[in-house]
Amino acid sequence: MPVVPMKQILDEAAKGAYGVGAFNVNNMEQIQGIMRAASETGSPVIIQASRGALKYTNMVYIKHLVQAALEENPDIPLALHLDHGNSLQTCKEAIELGFSSVMIDGSLKEDSKTPTTFEQNLEVTKSVVDYAHRYGVTVEGELGTLGGIEDGVGSGQVKLTDPQEAIKFIELSGVDALALAIGTSHGAYKFKAKPELALDIISSISEKLPDFPLVMHGSSSVPQELIDIINRYGGKLQSTMGVPMESIQEGIKRGIRKINVDTDGRLAMTGAVRKVLTQTPDVFDPRKYFGAARQAVYEVVKGKMQDFGTAGHAGDYQPLTLEDMKKYYS
Numbered sequence: 001m002p003v004v005p006m007k008q009i010l011d012e013a014a015k016g017a018y019g020v021g022a023f024n025v026n027n028m029e030q031i032q033g034i035m036r037a038a039s040e041t042g043s044p045v046i047i048q049a050s051r052g053a054l055k056y057t058n059m060v061y062i063k064h065l066v067q068a069a070l071e072e073n074p075d076i077p078l079a080l081h082l083d084h085g086n087s088l089q090t091c092k093e094a095i096e097l098g099f100s101s102v103m104i105d106g107s108l109k110e111d112s113k114t115p116t117t118f119e120q121n122l123e124v125t126k127s128v129v130d131y132a133h134r135y136g137v138t139v140e141g142e143l144g145t146l147g148g149i150e151d152g153v154g155s156g157q158v159k160l161t162d163p164q165e166a167i168k169f170i171e172l173s174g175v176d177a178l179a180l181a182i183g184t185s186h187g188a189y190k191f192k193a194k195p196e197l198a199l200d201i202i203s204s205i206s207e208k209l210p211d212f213p214l215v216m217h218g219s220s221s222v223p224q225e226l227i228d229i230i231n232r233y234g235g236k237l238q239s240t241m242g243v244p245m246e247s248i249q250e251g252i253k254r255g256i257r258k259i260n261v262d263t264d265g266r267l268a269m270t271g272a273v274r275k276v277l278t279q280t281p282d283v284f285d286p287r288k289y290f291g292a293a294r295q296a297v298y299e300v301v302k303g304k305m306q307d308f309g310t311a312g313h314a315g316d317y318q319p320l321t322l323e324d325m326k327k328y329y330s
């Protein structure tokens, strides 16, 4: 099966009132762990690569690893998505590589640090929509800014999404999905205590635009057990809190369809590698610790597919192609 347009995966999730995890990847073990979880739970899935991931993998490796995942899992609808594209040029490169979806994060300037105005965001987002839709590729935009800085990405400031502006932005830009700032942030250090997210923002938009797919970034739950494993085997992570699963599930009820998760996979892998290397210091076969990391990603992702309600929906629909989407958009 070829890559599936992300729009279809999200529109089907809206029909079924469930969420779909979008998992960040940088290597083969992450892709294999995610695909095993998708296959065993019968879940559609979104695999996403950041600009950092594309640089790390020299672009072309991601494409071919995902090709292998598609070949091995012909019954799983799989979208390949660019996470936090910073310019039309970056989105063009991802489309050229065969991504079925791109995010243009126009909430920040091309430096991925400086917040933009509504008009600046709209201008760059519209240029990506006009380009991507010609190729049948889905576009995710973002309005409002998240807190947290990952590898130099993010302004560090928070500006929650204004629902009225979001509706205007969706209508004027033609995006297929919109990322909201509702109080989450990227990375492991999100909150010191149990957070109250601004879930009303989701409801206000969904009331006006029912079934329009909304996106929650910074959705890792940062489970204490994963922090504990890392610290038990020599790590030094401070105590922290992520987004509670109940808040994500409440978000899904209100209209969140795409849930971005990177940090939890990173924590799971790090803990697994540390554990193997600490418990068996004579090990020098990378398959031993990368295999454990792959198993840890699988377990974390499988749990999320069940908790987001994605499990069991892989066979609900006949996947569309990018050719089908070209006709749809034209």
Ligand code: G3H
Pocket: 024, 050, 051, 052, 053, 083, 084, 150, 151, 153, 186, 187, 262, 263
């Ligand atoms: O949005 C941030 C993701 O966690 C990607 O992080 O840019 O370090 O790959 P990265």
Ligand code: 13P
Pocket: 024, 083, 084, 185, 186, 187, 188, 216, 217, 218, 219, 220, 221, 260, 261, 262, 263, 264
């Ligand atoms: P986390 O850092 O919470 O996993 O968020 C990842 C994300 O939003 C990627 O776009």
Ligand code: ZN
Pocket: 084, 186, 217, 218, 260
């Ligand atoms: Zn993000």
